[in-house]
Amino acid sequence: MSILVNKDTKVIVQGFTGKEGSFHAEQCITYGTKIVGGVTPNKGGTTHLDKPVFNTVSEAVNATGATVSMVFVPPSFVADAVMEAADAGIELAVIITEGAPVRDMQAAKAYAVKKGMKTIGPNCPGIITAEECKIGIMPGMIFKKGNVGLIxxxxxxxxxxxNQVCNEGFGITTAVGIGGDPIIGLSYKQLLPMFEADPETEAIVMIGEIGGDLEIQAAAFIKEHISKPVVAFIAGQTAPKGKRMGHAGAIVSGSAGTAAEKMxxxxxxxxxxxxSPAEIGKKVAEVLKK
Amino acid sequence: MNIHEYQAKEIFKRYGVPTPNGYVAFSVDEAVQNAQKLGGSIWVVKAQIHAGGRGLGGGVKLARSLEEVKDLATEILGMTLVTHQTGPAGKLVQKVYIEEGVDIADELYLGVVLDRAKEMPILMASREGGMEIEKVAAATPEKIIKVAVDPFIGFQAFHGRELAFGLGLAKEEIGNFIKFAAALYKVYMENDAEMIEINPLVKTKSGNFVALDGKMGFDDNALYRHPEIEAMRDLSEENAAEREAAQYGLSYIKLDGNVGCMVNGAGLAMGTMDTINYVGGSPANFLDVGGGANAQTVAKGFEIILQDKNVKSIFVNIFGGIVRCDRIANGILEATKLVDVHVPVVVRLDGTNAKEAAEILRNANIKNIITATDLGDGAKKAVAAANGGTL
Incomplete structure (x- = not known):
């Protein structure tokens, strides 16, 4: 078992024929992901990586029955692509693109929610169900099948x-990279209950960072609703205030969003x-061996 | 990206957000000319730097004659202004804003920011104008009125009324305030601002509202569609090393410790700093070399890290995913030929082809390079090397 995606999930790629889209779509196909086609406007009717290319998402969905879209379009087109996917009845959009404007994501996410489409990202590595389905840019070979969910x-x-979890002799059910932008799709609070309900997941690793309060919301949710053990690391304990640490959302504003408060x-x-992130594997082993 | 007060006010004016009249000056002569141009008998001379708390630091002063404008401009231009936001080193003042005096009846606060939890912009208002909003939020959160605006409906009059009644404004002031807030929301949305802060927002004796100060920050990801705002960038306000790093696609932030860090990915870069701290050391910087670490970027990274004389060792921590570790190992070796790396370098490469990478580094037999097996091991070795201990 797993959450959200598995070996039968049919996936299309938006931005299929671009450099990044092509490279990573090919890696996903090699991993075993059922990529059933892609969308690039004005290239409809051609084939790419032996898969059909469509002009619109709606054509692609009608022809292939895809339920998930992996989005690789450039940042200025992300909102348009995500809204098109939502409009075409896609169930989950995995947005890999980095650098989308906040205002665009705000509109795109609000529309996705209205249409009932889940989103992951933007600016994230994607989602992987170990040894079944990889939708994103992560190195597939480090994710061995097992009983630990990761967010x-x-x-x-x-x-x-x-990698640490696998080196300890355990493995991963599904790993989700939710991204570090100020506005993101699925977060801890939505993903934790999915792992709680997944019979194969026995422990959950959650990795957060400074900025925002998603981890605080997660803590309140865990206390009430999660019975499986959760191991957490929050990055940025040594980060200075008011500085953006690489990710657009990783910033301590005033005294809010510190690692100490979240921990x-x-x-x-x-x-x-x-x-320290160096302790994640050991801690997982410790809680699973209890 | 942040801009100066005088630039924020230029934008405000275009949207009908009332501000006092004023002109920026780069010299004392220009400051006096600006005061003459403005006329009147009271002027404010304001240091233009990207930091709050300028008044308390002595960077904002009132002049009652042209002679005084000249004296104050002489004093402020070229001074190193230290405020609670500049750090102890302070910032050099290279321009002043000469503004007409305003008759102040009351000082309020008004800001617009993104509420990340609500995923909408919020307007924040407070009667405690002139105070740091974070201090107000911490001590008396009930004194801050917040109104979220769903961008699908935009700013409506009721948003304005909620703020105005919350501030306890008089009946005849409410209309003016709503107009002011509506214009400010428009400034925020149309310019992809990240935050706008008006502190203080002044109520004049005639019941009008005027932005006495103006602070704006912008979403870097959206600058491509605002060339006129990009043109307002003041490079002298940005950290030179951080700027240099950015030109090479590196994300660098200087810290105070002695263990330099070079890492791929922002999360792992922070995690590496935290691990150095956890094992008893102190990180000298945050440095994310991004996904495509190659010889050139690694060499540039070494160069930037070594500009900091506190650095006594460097920890290179790379988790190779799509990028193979053996290629990164060769990149590191090549980089050490391009840059004179005179401190010990601890290298931890994990992920794809990590074994081959370790082999390459061992065979190269460079005395400065120490290999590590994992993150914890690498951090310990780097801290020991920085402290001159045995490895």
Whole structure:
């Protein structure tokens, strides 16, 4: 089992024929993901990577029955692409693109919510169900099948966490990179109950960072609704205030959004909080061996 | 990206947000000419730097004669202004804004920011004008009135009424205030602002509202569609090393410790700093080399890290995903030929082809390069090397 995507999930790629889209779509196909086609306006009717190309998302959905879209279009076209996917009845859009304006994402997300489409990202590595389906840019080989679910704002910390979990002899059910922008799609609060309901997931790793209050919301939710053990790391304990640490949303504004505040809230909710990402694997092993 | 007060006020004027008249000056002569142009008998001389708290730091002063304008401009231009937002080093004042005096009846606060939890812009108002809004929020949160505006409907009169009644404005002032707030919301949305702060927002004796100060920040991701705002960028306000790094696609922020860090990915870069701290050391910087770490970017990274004389060791922490570690190892070796790296470099490469990478580094046999097996091991070795301990 897994959450959101599995070996049967049919995926289209928006921005299929571009450099990034092509490279990563090919990697996904090699991994085993059912990429059933792609969308590039004005290239409809051609084939790319042996898959059909469509002019619009709606044509692609009608022809292929795809339910998920992986979005690789350039930042200035992201909102348009996401809204088109929502309009065409796509169920989940995984937005990899980095650098989309906040105002655009605000509108795109509001429209997606209205249409009942889930979104992941933007500016994220994507989602992977180990050894079944990879929709994104993560290195597939580090995700061995197992019983740990992973949610992370950071791409490389997703890899770091998954790698440690696998090195300890465990593995991953599904890993979701939710992105570190100020406005993102699915977050901890929506993903945690999915892992709680997934019979194969026995523990959850959540990796957060400074800025915003999603981790605080997650802590309150965990306290009430999550019975599986959660191991958490919050990046940016040593980050200076008022400085944007790489991700657009990773900034301590005034005294809000600090790592200390988030770690305290999670600890109070019974989460196993580690102070260094180097401790994630060991902590997971410890809670699973109990 | 942030801009100066005088630039924010130029934008305000275009949208009908009332501001006092004023002109920016780069010299004392120009300051006096500006005061003459404005006329009247009271002027305010205001240091233009990207930091709040200018008044308390001595960067905003009242002049009652042209002679005084001259004296104050002489004093403020070229001074190093230290405020709670500049850090102890302060900032050099290179321009002043000469503004007409305003008859102040009351000082309020009005700001627009993104509420990340609501995913909508919010307007924030307070009667405590002139105070730091964060201090007000911490001590007396009930004194801040917040109104979220759904961009699908835009700013409506009721949003304005909620703020105005919350501020306890008089009946005849409410109409003016709503107009002011509506114009400010428009400034925020149409320019892809990240935040606008007017502190203080002045109520004049005649019941009008005037932006006495103006602070604006913009969404960097949206600057491509606002060339006129991009043109307002003041490079002298930005950290030179951070700017240089950005030109090479590197994201760098200087800190106070002695262990330099070079990492791929912002999250892992922060996690690396945290781990150095966790094992008893102190990170010298944040540095994200991005997804495509190659010899040129790594060399530039070494160069920028080593400009900081506090750095006693460097921890290169790369998790190779799509980019193979053996290629990164070769990149590091090549970089050490391009840049004189005179401190120990601890290298941890994990992910795709990590074993081959370790082999390459070992065989190169460079005395300054120490290999590490994982993140924790690397952090310990880098801290030990910085402190001159045994490895």
């Amino acid at each position: 992370s704002k950071s791409g490389t910390l997703t890899y770091e966490g998954a 305290a809230a999670l600890e109070a909710a019974g989460v196993h909080v580690v102070k």
